[in-house]
Amino acid sequence: MSERILTPFGFESAALEVVEGVDLSGRRAVVTGGASGIGVETVRALAAAGAEVTIAARDVEAGRRVAAEVSASTGNNAVLVAPLELTSQESVKAFASAWDGPLHLLINNAGVMAPPLTRTPEGWELQFATNHFGHFALTLGLFAALRAEGARVVNVSSAGHLSSPVVFDDIHYERREYDRWQAYGQSKTANVLFGVEAGRRWSGEGITMNALMPGGILTALQRHITPEELEERRRLRGGSNPLRLKTPEQGAATTLVLAVSPLVEGRSGLYFEDCDEALPHAPGMSNGLAAYAADPEAAAQLWEVSEETLKVQA
Template sequence: MTIGTPVNIPFNASSAALEVVAGLDLHGRRAVVTGGGSGIGVETARALAAAGADVTLAVRKPEQGERAAREIAASTGNERIGVARLDLDDLASVAAFVAAWDGPLHILVNNAGIMASPLMRTPQGWEMQFATNHLGHFALASGLRPALAAAQGARVVSVSSAAHLRSPVVFDDIHFERREYEPWAAYGQSKTANVLFAVEATRRWADDGILVNALHPGAIQTNLQRYVTEEQLARLRSESGPAAPSWKTPEQGAATSVLLATSPLLDGIGGRYFEDCQQAGLNQPGTRTGVAPYALDPEAADRLWQTTEQTLATP
């Protein structure tokens, strides 16, 4: 397991998404942003649109996506903003999105997700956070692989979280069938899966010119926290010391996603984990920064890939 030599990047935790794309020309490139109707998703989409990309907002609620698309078009002058329904915990919805896509895809931002939810299961019995945050995005990216390959240099962005430090993927009981369910452990496991996906997808898809990186966007108050109580949020805000999160605006939270999706500085770079617009080092005990070694473990990444394929192939 290696983290690779970091690239010198002139952005930091306070940088905003529009700063990251300043001077870039994305005309002729096509992008999909899951969860692009709100939060950091809409700011990611806005930055891509501002640089000239054709952007599709893949959303559970098309009416919300349409509102966001109109607002993005008005603020950027780019009318090439589409909306398509995508429910990541419904494989039929994922398959329909993939089937409807035509032509190359240059940028896929796997941004949507749920966090710290009560125990919920899909009809297949899969734990909902893992199903939404990992399985759905895996099925989407795998289904769109031919379109990504056709772009000849596609970027896939896997939005993870510092919460991956809470749990590795527990292969013996991924879906909490035997162990007691704990919302944050389930969320952490799904976010570790997002990093492992970046590691293995880069290895498997490099010959297609597809590069995948993962990131922690930072602590941003959005609809993602809908299952988090006000007391929990207040405790997070009041924490002090090296483990405390630094709260960002949605525009700042989207910056690292946009960097991974667009920056020429990252040409040829894949399978890595970023935070605050920089490649992260290994996590040090007692901190909430950096990447856990288990999230970059190539054996775990390969095992997760095979386990995921088997899971999705099960009727």
């Protein structure tokens, strides 16, 4: 077992601190959901370090506004925007097909949290379709670009993964009663398992994939949740010590650690919290990595189900 990775950064660190002194000139990055929340700060930090950054967004106009603001604040004019709707396989294929040349960083950041039961036209539960299937199809669609020079893929997961493993016999709530938090949880577990199996399958391809918990941050991600419910969940998750909130700048820091730190070079299937590799989850704790999210058998099964469902292969 490898020694746990600890970095010089922590809960209070901001994304720009993580990239200080890092030179990403000549590197190309894609950030899904880069037009809002921690995605904006992820884009800003990558641009500040000199990368060419493409904001992949449903709302292209919002993406353009963010791109202009980030370019103005960093002096980097290579902040681009492209349309991407993760629930549409046609949109995902179009984005991947239009990509030309190498891709060094893919930040699978976009997501949806705890909506009422909603299904895609295919009948897939919305959270799993967006948070996992969309990013799975996008990553495999960009495989050749990622493999060209070696790349890092970063999946923004959540401590919400502690709510549920992937329930393979009823992923889309066709037979069981819908629970929006469990549905969110299994989609976030899938984000971690994706990296576990990618590490096994792509170990010789020069591509690594890791996942993270950004922390509790008030962003548009919580648009389906009332303030009262959010406060109640903070109390429940934190027990006698309610979950501390982060700013978006702090929330993006762990993403940047996985994107640029030499400490994670060549490593896959890891899960980070507060800029360090997470410990295993312990009963009564609101953090850590659930054993089922690191299970290689579940990771292999998820990959097979995803390929079969989406009819995609790298």
